[in-house]
Amino acid sequence: MQPIITINGLSKSYGDKQVLNNIHLEVYPGQVIGYIGPNGAGKSTTVKILTGVIQDYTGTVTVAGMDLRDNVLEIKKIIGYVPELAELYDLLTPREYLSFIGKLYHMPDNLIEERMTKMLDSFGLLPNIDQRMDSFSKGMRQKVLITSGLIHNPSIVILDEPLSGLDANAVILVKELLQRLKQEGKTIFYCSHMMDVVEKVSDHIILIDKGTIIANGTFSELRGSGTESLEQIFSKLTAADNLGEKADSFASAISNKNS
Amino acid sequence: MNKFLLFLVMLPKALWRSLGADIEQLKWILSVKLKMDDRKPLGFSRPQAQKKPSRYTSALTVVVTFFTGIVYIFPLFGFKDTILALFAFYSMMLVLLSFMLIMDFSSVLVDTRDKLIIFTKPVNDKTIFLSRMLHILIYFMRIVLPMSLPAWIVWGILKGWEGALWFPVPLILLVFICLFVVLGCYLLLLRLAKPEKFKDIIGYFQIAFSIIIFASYYLLPRATDNEMLQQMTATQYPWIRYVPSYWLAACWTWVEPSAAKLAGTQWLSIAAVLFPLAAMWVTIKMLAPSFIKRISAIDGVEVHVPNMKKVKKGGSKIYYWLANILNSTNASKAGFMLTWLQTARSRTFKMRVYPSFAYIFVYFFYILLSDNRPFAEVWESLPQSGTYLLLLYLSSFAIMNAINFVTISEQYKAAWVYYSSPVATPGHILGGAFKAMWVKYYLPFFTAIAIFVIYIWGFSVVLDILLAMVNVTMFALCILRVGYRHLPFSLAEQIKTSGAKTIFRVIFVFALIGGLGIAHHLIHFWWLKLLFLVLSSIFLWLVWDSYHNTDWKSIRMAEDAL
Numbered sequence: 001m002q003p004i005i006t007i008n009g010l011s012k013s014y015g016d017k018q019v020l021n022n023i024h025l026e027v028y029p030g031q032v033i034g035y036i037g038p039n040g041a042g043k044s045t046t047v048k049i050l051t052g053v054i055q056d057y058t059g060t061v062t063v064a065g066m067d068l069r070d071n072v073l074e075i076k077k078i079i080g081y082v083p084e085l086a087e088l089y090d091l092l093t094p095r096e097y098l099s100f101i102g103k104l105y106h107m108p109d110n111l112i113e114e115r116m117t118k119m120l121d122s123f124g125l126l127p128n129i130d131q132r133m134d135s136f137s138k139g140m141r142q143k144v145l146i147t148s149g150l151i152h153n154p155s156i157v158i159l160d161e162p163l164s165g166l167d168a169n170a171v172i173l174v175k176e177l178l179q180r181l182k183q184e185g186k187t188i189f190y191c192s193h194m195m196d197v198v199e200k201v202s203d204h205i206i207l208i209d210k211g212t213i214i215a216n217g218t219f220s221e222l223r224g225s226g227t228e229s230l231e232q233i234f235s236k237l238t239a240a241d242n243l244g245e246k247a248d249s250f251a252s253a254i255s256n257k258n259s
Numbered sequence: 260m261n262k263f264l265l266f267l268v269m270l271p272k273a274l275w276r277s278l279g280a281d282i283e284q285l286k287w288i289l290s291v292k293l294k295m296d297d298r299k300p301l302g303f304s305r306p307q308a309q310k311k312p313s314r315y316t317s318a319l320t321v322v323v324t325f326f327t328g329i330v331y332i333f334p335l336f337g338f339k340d341t342i343l344a345l346f347a348f349y350s351m352m353l354v355l356l357s358f359m360l361i362m363d364f365s366s367v368l369v370d371t372r373d374k375l376i377i378f379t380k381p382v383n384d385k386t387i388f389l390s391r392m393l394h395i396l397i398y399f400m401r402i403v404l405p406m407s408l409p410a411w412i413v414w415g416i417l418k419g420w421e422g423a424l425w426f427p428v429p430l431i432l433l434v435f436i437c438l439f440v441v442l443g444c445y446l447l448l449l450r451l452a453k454p455e456k457f458k459d460i461i462g463y464f465q466i467a468f469s470i471i472i473f474a475s476y477y478l479l480p481r482a483t484d485n486e487m488l489q490q491m492t493a494t495q496y497p498w499i500r501y502v503p504s505y506w507l508a509a510c511w512t513w514v515e516p517s518a519a520k521l522a523g524t525q526w527l528s529i530a531a532v533l534f535p536l537a538a539m540w541v542t543i544k545m546l547a548p549s550f551i552k553r554i555s556a557i558d559g560v561e562v563h564v565p566n567m568k569k570v571k572k573g574g575s576k577i578y579y580w581l582a583n584i585l586n587s588t589n590a591s592k593a594g595f596m597l598t599w600l601q602t603a604r605s606r607t608f609k610m611r612v613y614p615s616f617a618y619i620f621v622y623f624f625y626i627l628l629s630d631n632r633p634f635a636e637v638w639e640s641l642p643q644s645g646t647y648l649l650l651l652y653l654s655s656f657a658i659m660n661a662i663n664f665v666t667i668s669e670q671y672k673a674a675w676v677y678y679s680s681p682v683a684t685p686g687h688i689l690g691g692a693f694k695a696m697w698v699k700y701y702l703p704f705f706t707a708i709a710i711f712v713i714y715i716w717g718f719s720v721v722l723d724i725l726l727a728m729v730n731v732t733m734f735a736l737c738i739l740r741v742g743y744r745h746l747p748f749s750l751a752e753q754i755k756t757s758g759a760k761t762i763f764r765v766i767f768v769f770a771l772i773g774g775l776g777i778a779h780h781l782i783h784f785w786w787l788k789l790l791f792l793v794l795s796s797i798f799l800w801l802v803w804d805s806y807h808n809t810d811w812k813s814i815r816m817a818e819d820a821l
Contacts, residue, residue, distance in 0.1 A: 081379045089295055096294065
C-alpha cells in the first residue's frame with residue numbers, strides 16, 4: 001500500500017531557532033496517527049505545514065501522491081482541519097459559519113444544509129444553530145469547529161486537541177466518531193496532550209521533542225516488554241528533571257509555611 | 260447598504276476572474292466579512308446584548324465626511340486653468356486617500372487573525388488578496404463618495420451636465436490608483452522584508468509616510484503664493500505631466516479639448532486609464548502570488564534561545580519604580596504597569612499614536628505660515644507673536660490620541676482579568692492607565708515643547724506654560740470622564756467606523772481645546788493667570804477624583820453605550 005502522507009527531511013526554523021529538524025514520516029490510509037510531544041516540540045508547526053498555512057520549509061511533503069508545494073489547493077481540498085484554540089468567526093451563527101466554510105469547498109447549498117443539520121443535531125447543537133457564537137461556551141464552539149472540519153467529507157482529518165473543552169459525553173461521542181471515520185478509510189492525524197486518549201485511539205504513535213522524532217511505533221512497540229502507560233513513556237522520554245520535585249518547588253512558592 | 264456595495268464591487272466579475280480569483284469564494288468571503296463588521300463584539304459584562312448597529316452613527320459619519328469634503332472644492336475655484344484646478348483637486352484627494360489607506364485600512368491587508376480559518380481551505384492567494392482589497396475598497400467608497408460629493412456638485416454647477424456626468428469617472432480611476440499603488444507597495448515590502456520583521460518595518464514605514472504626507476499636504480501649498488496660484492498655468496510646470504493626478508485632470512479634455520494648455524495633455528488622459536489597470540495587473544498578477552505564504556510567515560515571530568542571565572527582577576525597571584512612586588493603590592499600579600508595557604509593544608498603538616507627535620509641529624507651522632509670509636520672516640518675528648499658546652495647546656492632540664487608542668486592543672478578550680480580580684474600584688485601574696499615558700507620552704513631549712517655548716519667548720511665559728499644562732490635562736481628563744470610561748485594552752477595533760471616526764475625533768477635540776486656548780489667550784494679567792492656574796488645578800483635582808473613583812456600574816454603562 002502507498003502511504004497517503006510522506007514527509008521527507010522536513011525542517012523549519014524561525015530566526016535562529018530550529019523548530020523542526022529533519023523529520024521523516026510515512027502515514028498510510030485508514031491509520032490513526034497520534035502525534036504527541038511537549039509544548040513547543042514542533043507539533044503545531046508540522047500541522048500548519050500539512051494544512052498549507054506555512055509554506056516556507058525545507059524538505060518534501062507528499063500528500064495523496066501530490067507534492068505539497070506544487071498542489072497546495074488540491075491537497076487542501078482533501079484535508080479537514082480542526083485547529084486548537086477554537087479559531088472561528090464567533091460573530092456569526094453556526095449556520096452562517098458552516099455555510100461559509102462549505103462554500104469555500106464549493107459545496108452545493110442543499111448538501112451543506114443537510115450535513116450541517118445532521119452533524120449539529122448529533123452534537124445536540126441544533127437549537128443553537130441561529131445564535132451568535134460569541135455567547136457560546138468553549139465546548140459548543142469546539143463542536144462547531146469539529147463540524148466545520150468534517151463537513152466537506154475529507155479523506156485526511158487533522159485534529160489539534162479536538163477534545164479541548166468538551167464535556168464527558170461529547171468526548172465519548174468524538175472518540176466513537178474517530179473509530180467510524182477510521183472504518184470509512186479516513187486517515188486521522190491526531191495531535192493531543194491527553195495521553196490516555198491518544199493511547200486508546202491511535203494505531204501508531206509519533207513522539208516529537210525539540211523538532212525531532214524521538215519515538216515512532218505502535219503503543220505496544222513503544223512500551224516494549226514493560227507495562228508503562230503512554231503518559232509514563234512520554235515523561236521518561238521528554239522530561240529532563242524530576243517532575244515531583246518541580247511540583248514541590250511550585251507549591252512551596254505559594255505555601256503558607258513560607259509566608 | 261452592504262449588499263449594494265458588495266454588488267458594486269462584484270460587478271467586474273470577469274476582471275476578477277481573469278486576474279485569477281475564484282468568484283464564488285470571493286463573494287462569500289466578502290459577505291461574511293461585511294456581516295461580521297456589522298456586528299459588535301460582546302464585552303465581558305454584557306454577554307446578552309445583541310444590538311442592531313446604530314444607523315444614527317452611520318448617518319453622522321456621512322454628514323461629517325460630507326463637510327470635510329467641502330475643503331476640497333477650493334482648488335476648483337482657485338485656478339484659472341481648468342486642468343490645473345483639477346490637477347490640484349486630484350492631488351489633494353490622492354494624498355488624503357493614500358493617507359487614509361495607510362493609517363486606517365492597511366491593517367486589513369496584513370491581518371493574520373483568520374489564517375487558521377481561511378488559509379487552511381482551498382482558496383488561492385489571489386482570491387484572498389482580492390477579498391481583502393475589495394473589503395478595503397468598500398469602506399473606502401463609503402468615505403470617498405460623501406467626501407467628493409461637494410466637489411461633484413460644484414463641478415456640475417461650474418461646467419453643466421457634462422461636467423456632472425464626467426466627474427465620477429476620473430474619481431473611480433483615482434480610487435484605483437490609490438488602492439493599487441499603496442497595496443502594491445505593501446506587497447512589495449512583504450516580498451522584500453524578512454517576514455518576522457515585516458510588521459515592525461510596516462509600522463515605522465506608516466509612521467514616516469504619514470508624517471511626510473501630512474507635512475507635504477499642509478505645508479507645500481502654504482509655501483506658494485496665492486496670487487501666483489491664480490495666474491499659474493500648466494505650461495509653467497511642464498514636469499507635472501509625469502504626475503498621475505495630472506493624467507486624471509487630463510481626462511477633462513474628453514469634454515473640453517481646448518482646456519489643455521500643455522502639449523500632449525489629451526494623450527496623457529489615456530495614461531489615467533491605463534495606469535490603474537497596469538498597477539492592478541502588476542499587484543495581483545506579480546505580487547499577490549505567495550501572499551498566503553508571506554502573511555503566514557509574519558506571525559512566525561523570531562524566537563531566541565532564552566538567556567538566563569538576562570532574567571532580572573521586575574523591581575529594577577523604570578516603569579516599576581514609577582508605578583510605585585506615582586500610585587497609591589495596587590490596582591492603579593497594575594493599570595499603570597500594564598499600560599506602560601502594552602503601549603511600548605503594541606504595533607497598532609505605536610502606529611496610531613506616534614505620528615500625532617509630529618503632526619503637532621506640522622499644524623503649528625501650517626498655522627504660522629497661513630498668512631503667506633516667507634518662512635524666514637515668520638521665524639524672526641516669532642518672539643513678538645503670541646503663537647506659543649497655540650503650540651502649547653496643540654500638545655493636547657498627542658495625549659488625546661494616546662488616550663483614545665489605549666482602550667483598543669486586538670487581544671481585547673484578555674480583559675477578563677479585570678473582571679475576575681478582586682478590584683473594588685475599577686477607576687483605580689483607569690487612573691493608573693491615565694498616569695502612565697501622561698508620564699510616558701505627554702510629560703516628555705510637553706517638556707520638549709516648553710523648552711522650545713522658553714528658548715524663543717523667554718522665562719516670562721512660564722506661567723502660561725503651567726496653565727496650559729494644567730488645562731490640557733484637565734481637558735483630557737474631562738473627555739475621559741464624560742466619554743471614554745473603558746478599561747485599558749478592553750475594546751475590539753471595528754473597521755466600520757475607522758476612517759470617519761478619525762475625522763470626527765479630530766474636529767471635536769480641536770474645537771473644544773481651541774476654545775480653551777482662545778480663553779487663555781484673552782487673559783493678559785499675570786495675577787489673573789495665576790488665579791486661573793489655581794482654579795484649573797482645583798477643577799482638575801475634582802475631575803481626577805471622580806474619574807479615579809469610577810465604579811463598576813459606570814464601566815458597564817460605558818460598555819452598553821458602545
